[in-house]
Amino acid sequence: MISGHIAIVGCGLVGRAWAIVFARAGREVRLFDAAPGAAEAARRQIERDLASLAQQGLIDRPEPILARIAIAATLAQALDGAAYAQENVFERLDIKKAVFAEIDRVIGSGTIVGSSSSGIPASAFTEGLRSQARYLVAHPVNPPYLIPVVELVPAPWTAPETVAEIRALMEAVGQVPVEMSREIEGFILNRLQAVLLMEAWRLVEEGYASAEDVDRTVSHGLGMRWAFMGPFETIDLNAPGGVADYARRLGPLYQRIAASRAQHKVWDEPLIAKVEAQRRAKLPADRLAERGEWRDRRLMALAIHKREAEREDEARAARDGGKAAP
Amino acid sequence: MISGHIAIVGCGLVGRAWAIVFARAGREVRLFDAAPGAAEAARRQIERDLASLAQQGLIDRPEPILARIAIAATLAQALDGAAYAQENVFERLDIKKAVFAEIDRVIGSGTIVGSSSSGIPASAFTEGLRSQARYLVAHPVNPPYLIPVVELVPAPWTAPETVAEIRALMEAVGQVPVEMSREIEGFILNRLQAVLLMEAWRLVEEGYASAEDVDRTVSHGLGMRWAFMGPFETIDLNAPGGVADYARRLGPLYQRIAASRAQHKVWDEPLIAKVEAQRRAKLPADRLAERGEWRDRRLMALAIHKREAEREDEARAARDGGKAAP
Known part of the structure; x- marks a missing residue:
């Protein structure tokens, strides 16, 4: 060090x-x-x-x-x-x-x-x-x-x-x-965020769901797994034979979803206005700062929760005689 | 009801x-x-x-x-x-x-x-x-x-x-x-998962990062926000002027990331073998079930954490005189 x-x-x-x-x-x-x-x-x-x-x-x-x-x-x-x-x-x-x-x-x-x-x-x-x-x-x-x-x-x-x-x-x-082994625009985190956001904007643009329901799908669904496992570990544990088993089973579905979005486009002004209107109906602009404080409190609470859960993992691994959680 | x-x-x-x-x-x-x-x-x-x-x-x-x-x-x-x-x-x-x-x-x-x-x-x-x-x-x-x-x-x-x-x-x-207003393949959750996974597989395929580091980027980064806010609320709170401000600032970056992935492809067998090898080095196949139990324990702990945090939000809103958290 x-x-x-x-x-x-x-x-x-x-x-x-x-x-x-x-x-x-x-x-x-x-x-x-x-x-x-x-x-x-x-x-x-x-x-x-x-x-x-x-x-x-x-x-x-x-x-x-x-x-x-x-x-x-x-x-x-x-x-x-x-x-x-x-x-x-x-x-x-x-x-x-x-x-x-x-x-x-x-x-x-x-x-x-x-x-x-x-x-x-x-x-x-x-x-x-x-x-x-x-x-x-x-x-x-x-x-x-x-x-x-x-x-x-x-x-x-x-x-x-x-x-x-x-x-x-x-x-x-x-x-x-x-x-990262070498440079790429957006690094890892913002690239992953970018592709998910692009699909989220498209679903709202095409009227499949509201911005709020897209948010709820993540915050009460997907995000609950990803808060402590990454995307690969999630699918590794989601098929009896692990990640390769999952990839082979779900490959065709993912291929079709990819093909359905072959035409890339990012948000334009009418779409921005649509999502902005939905968000401001939910949270007026003059309460953004207050909601930011809520986010910080929830992040602190989540950080404490994760620290405690990781300590519990370690204690359990020690009890099990060094069979540490991977 | x-x-x-x-x-x-x-x-x-x-x-x-x-x-x-x-x-x-x-x-x-x-x-x-x-x-x-x-x-x-x-x-x-x-x-x-x-x-x-x-x-x-x-x-x-x-x-x-x-x-x-x-x-x-x-x-x-x-x-x-x-x-x-x-x-x-x-x-x-x-x-x-x-x-x-x-x-x-x-x-x-x-x-x-x-x-x-x-x-x-x-x-x-x-x-x-x-x-x-x-x-x-x-x-x-x-x-x-x-x-x-x-x-x-x-x-x-x-x-x-x-x-x-x-x-x-x-x-x-x-x-x-x-x-959803109407049907689409993969609904919301699996479409969002699909696009993020596709980028994750590509980053590993092209050698930018290991599957483990992609996982850590989500579980110790992105996923910590998404566990209680969705992607739209996250960016709404991530620019001074809210979601529209964010969309205009970051639009060009996201457009370039989208363009860099114009050629869609899903995982093939050599790539599956690469990620499978990385995951099995981290977690042998005969311990998948045990790790699944770990996931279930962590999900239960996270569910309790979220319930308590939401109750705390409500109690705080009541103290603040009905100015409920949005």
């Missing part, structure tokens, strides 16, 4: 959440943001976020966690001696390029850097940099202290050891790293 | 689970299965399932629930005076046709019938029957006493009142009915 502190470069919503992840796990953190006063404001917001996490029982005491989060006056100071830096600047190619060029000028040989980029691949903003072998995308889902998956997406020149080190670091701080 | 008992026609895995749903909600249930002894065996299995549900805290006492489940000697006896019949025979068109023809001969004018068919539409096995206006598909997810969504899919001749009545019945017994 790599030692040294963690630098947070860019202290908006995503950077703040990463600071909590690392400090919660006992790592020293240094915040840096180029905007004057932004790091200080971020630290104050982190204090409020930690209080809310403590209230929900997700952390014990906020104080020691907050005490591990310091503020760096310059990028060089933030990076000096850092084991790892998580970059979270605004998602625009010119801004990513500028900040990585700056990082590259001051970075020491012991530091690796992951970008929180959700769409732009690392190859677009790290090519030709001196330390390009130690840069990659480490894409979180917001907020990473509640949703643990992190997509590790190397550029063609990212060193395998860089991926291995950041994977070990992420596991050590309680995240769930997944690895 | 329709009164009268509930008939369960076909007492395999699905029929048994439906019997628990209705009897748990206080309805009288009559089991019928054409195979001699099958209904009796089903009732004995239900007794074991109820004991397990009580152990997990999902029901209070099994005895009164079991006492509401009777056995009918004939189909006519099962249907006589029934408010509703849930058909769960083997998923093959000739078998569905035969059982619906038989139902049609003995059914009274006060009974409606939902088929658990997961793929065959009601129009394929109810056309021309005397009471065809009172037949439709009511597709559950297994087991419906843990996963509450039920897809209501009318044939062209199903009466709107039939859909409205079964919707009210399903809500009254604690299920979450979703309505």
Whole structure:
């Protein structure tokens, strides 16, 4: 495991959440943001976020966690001696390029850097940099202290050891790293979300079902399996002979569904207006923020539930004499 | 709400689970299965399932629930005076046709019938029957006493009142009915599952990620949102201006992802072998059943978690003076 502190470069919503992840796990953190006063404001917001996490029982005491989060006056100071830096600047190619060029000028040989980029691949903003072998995308889902998956997406020149080190670091701080072998638009998570959303929009467009009933089909159906098993494990357990058995039985159905959607199209304005009207009838625009707080509370409760269920799995496996749950 | 008992026609895995749903909600249930002894065996299995549900805290006492489940000697006896019949025979068109023809001969004018068919539409096995206006598909997810969504899919001749009545019945017994306006292959749930699975298989085929990392991306990421919000509510809360704002911002990305998959193909044998090898390395075939028990325990725990979280939502809404969570 790599030692040294963690630098947070860019202290908006995503950077703040990463600071909590690392400090919660006992790592020293240094915040840096180029905007004057932004790091200080971020630290104050982190204090409020930690209080809310403590209230929900997700952390014990906020104080020691907050005490591990310091503020760096310059990028060089933030990076000096850092084991790892998580970059979270605004998602625009010119801004990513500028900040990585700056990082590259001051970075020491012991530091690796992951970008929180959700769409732009690392190859677009790290090519030709001196330390390009130690840069990659480490894409979180917001907020990473509640949703643990992190997509590790190397550029063609990212060193395998860089991926291995950041994977070990992420596991050590309680995240769930997944690895891509190479870049693809949308990475894994947003590609899976994209294809499901496209079918969801089509079902509403063609009048088969309302947006609300599509949502209920997922939140009271499909999503209940996928919250603790992935799609492959779900089908592996859904046919007597496992995944291959399932694939052969259901192949023809899936082939027909695919063929029925050969003509790709994404939402257009009339369709957007239709779904917008359905959503606003259900939730007025001035209550979006309040519903966002509901989502955060439910995510916290779900995170606690999953942690407890996983501990119960482990305890059961120990009782069964090391026959650990796979 | 329709009164009268509930008939369960076909007492395999699905029929048994439906019997628990209705009897748990206080309805009288009559089991019928054409195979001699099958209904009796089903009732004995239900007794074991109820004991397990009580152990997990999902029901209070099994005895009164079991006492509401009777056995009918004939189909006519099962249907006589029934408010509703849930058909769960083997998923093959000739078998569905035969059982619906038989139902049609003995059914009274006060009974409606939902088929658990997961793929065959009601129009394929109810056309021309005397009471065809009172037949439709009511597709559950297994087991419906843990996963509450039920897809209501009318044939062209199903009466709107039939859909409205079964919707009210399903809500009254604690299920979450979703309505399709007309038939489409795979209904909602399996179409959404299909498109996500197709992209998942492609990512593995092209070597971008392992099946395990695709699974982890869902179970520790995407699926954590979808377990309590649907895909539309998720994106509605993921852009400052709601769903329309999200659709316009992300439209180009989704369009490019769609275009990159213009050439549809489903898994072939080499790909099935690749994923099968990855899954069997993770979980040997002789442990599939044991892992299925793990899944059932986790589903039960998740069902309890969701019930408690929803009660907490309601209590909070009551405290806030009727400003109910949408």
